[in-house]
Amino acid sequence: MSLRSHEQLVASVGLLFLITVCITAFFFLPSSGADDYLYHQAKHAIPIRDADVREEIRRREQVELKRKVEEANINPPPIPKPEIGAGDDTHSRQIFVKQMIKFAWDGYKNYAWGENELRPITKRGHSASIFGYGKTGATIVDALDTLYIAGLKEEYQDARKWIDESLDFKKVAKGEVSVFETNIRFVGGLLSAYALTKDKMFLKKAEEIATTLLPAFNTPTGIPLALVDVESGNAKNYAWAAGGCSILSEFGSLQLEFDYLSNLTGNTVFAEKATKVRKVLTSLEKPDGLYPIYLNPKSGKWGQRDFSLGAMADSFYEYLLKQWISTGKKDNSTKREYDEAIAAMERKMLFVSPENKLTYFANLRGNRVEHKMEHLACFAGGMFALQSINEVDETAKSHYLDLGERLAETCHESYARATTGIGPEAFRFNSGSEAKTDAKPERYYILRPEVVETWFYLWRITKKEKYRDWAWDHVQNLEKYCKVGVGYSGIKDVYESTVQHDDVQQSFLFAELFKYLYLIFSEDSVLPLDQWVFNTEAHPFLIRND
Known part of the structure; x- marks a missing residue:
């Protein structure tokens, strides 16, 4: 055999050996293929430099972990809790609130899109009577500015698209809608979105919806009725409201939105309607300087002598102060009426x-004092704090900041004395029991924001850390007691540790509670109080500087 033939034989034998080794290895590799082989070798032995292999390892570990969790029948929380105490606590808490917003929004989007609200347990839509019976997407409009402020860009775009394509109020609104709620949620929410984005579509929609409310003002006095049928234009008051009276908090909480809308569009009809209401109220004699909660829109006379800083009165006083602020402190007559009303309440109801x-602040029923304060009235601590930073007189500044802080402490006590750490709808001051209630109809919580609203203002103004701490306590209690199913629900009894849920995720959860919680853990440069004023649904409007 020649040398060349010998070399060829050696080469052939070597090649045959390599082929045999490869074939054998193929049969002994894991059955799922070469990727599995690389995964196992890389995980246990080989230094990992290849990015694709690292990604494959990460993906497979996630799949394996998910499999083990499912086999163990464990449901991992959809929102990972940040490590509080590691790094910047405030930033971690803000991120957590943002995750809460997204979780609640995803539940609404997946199970109630276009409906007014979500039932998070039964995973279907819900609509309170204030919205009539049409699918007007109240949650979408109410959540819009909060999504934008929190930087949830994809969610905001989904909301914007639905509003642009589907929110034709004359077509989707059915039955009788509340003039007040439609104004503060829909008109207010859309005006706020315009103020933040300058997207003219929002302004156009706001004007269209406000126009559908105008028939409610067709009364002898110009005091609007409570309900309007968008399809027919018929309007009426609630049958239970003191013989057909209008309600102070409702007809007295229109001016911020209507003035702002007229200023932006040049359509003066809205401001004119609101101004007429103010003129009627100014002309009326107030018993002991107080505003009763009922007013007859036909006769222009007060109804029964009931007085409150809570339900059916609350936002009227808020709007007197904020109307003055929103005009750059130029509407001095409104500020004077606010000062007179607050002074009377301090004399008679504090x-x-x-x-x-x-x-x-107690309620008055004629001359009888009811030593009860409502959760709704807890907004007042924030109102007085806001007043304090807008006063020139140092005595007034000090007095109203102190009053705001004392009210904040009281409302916090109503939370601290509940088993859930969440305050009731109303609480009383009786012998041996303070800031609590024994009345079953007052023991519920429907995701109301007023207490947190006050803590937000006081944090911004005083920088006392306790207000942030109280807000964080509420976040944790919301997670423990209100988070259920695919969202957040109200609870029926705040004094029971095993809670029963009402299965309603209110639209104002997004507009108010989530927004105030997010802002408490934000920098002051996010919606600074010297540039923005919030309507009673927490929708921010720019303060006029003209």
């Missing part, structure tokens, strides 16, 4: 409890 020295 009390300090004997046992714990808690400050509270």
Whole structure:
């Protein structure tokens, strides 16, 4: 055999050996293929430099972890809790609130899109009577500015698209809608979105919806009725409201939105309607300087002598102050009426409890004092704090900031004394029991924001850390007691540790509670109080500087 033939034989034998080795290895590799082989070798032995292999390892570990969790029948929380105490606590808490917003929004989008609200347990739509019976997407409009402020860009774009393509109020609104709620949620939400983005579509929609409310003002006095049928234009008051009266908080909480809308569009009809209401109220004599909660829109006379800083009155006083602020503090007549009303309430309705020295505003039923403060009235701590930073007189500044802080403390006590750490709809001051309630109809919580609203203003103004701490406590209690199914629900009894849910995720959860919680953990440069004023649904409008 020649040398060349010998070399060829050696080469052939070597090639045959390599082929045999490869074939054998193929049969002994894991059955799922070469990728599995690379995964196992890389995970246990080989230094990992290849990015694709690293990604494959990460993906497979996630799949394996998910498999083990499912086999163990464990449901991992959809929102990972940040490590509080590691790094910047405030930033971590803000991120957590943002995740809460997204979780609640995803539940609404997946199970109730276009409906007014979500039932998070039964995973279907819900609509309160204030929205009539049409699918007007109240949650979408109410959540819009919060999504934008929190930087949830994809969610905001989904909301914007639905509003642009589907929110034709004359077509989707059915039955009788609340003039007040439609104004503060829909008109207010759309005006706020315009103020933040300058997207003219929002302004156009706001004007269209406000126009559908105008028939409610067709009364002898110009005081609007409570309900309007968008399809027919017929309007009426609630049958239960003191013989057909209009309600102070409702007809008295239109001016911010209507003035702002007229200023932006040049259509003066809205401002004119709101101004007429103000003129009627200015002309009326107030018993003991107080505003009763009922007014007859035909006769222009007060109804029964009931007075409150809570339900059916609350936002009227808020709008007197904020209307003055929104005009660059030029509407001095409104500020004067606010000052006179607050002074009268301090004389007649402000009390300090004997046992714990808690400050509270009681209700008056004629001459009878009802020593009860409502959750709704807890907004007032924030109102007085806001007033304090807009006063020139140092005595007034100090007085109203102190009053705001004392009310914040009282409302916090109503939370601290509940088993869930969440305050009830109303709480009383009786012998041996303060800032609590024994009345079953007052023990519920429907995701109301007023207490957190006050803590937000006081954090911004005082920088006392306790207000952020109280807000974070509420976040944790919301997670523990209100987070259920695919969203957040109200609870029926705040004094029971095993809670029953009402299965309603209110639209104002997004507009108010989530927004205030997010802003508490934000920098002051996000919606600064010297540039923005919030309507009673927490939708921010720019303060006029003209």
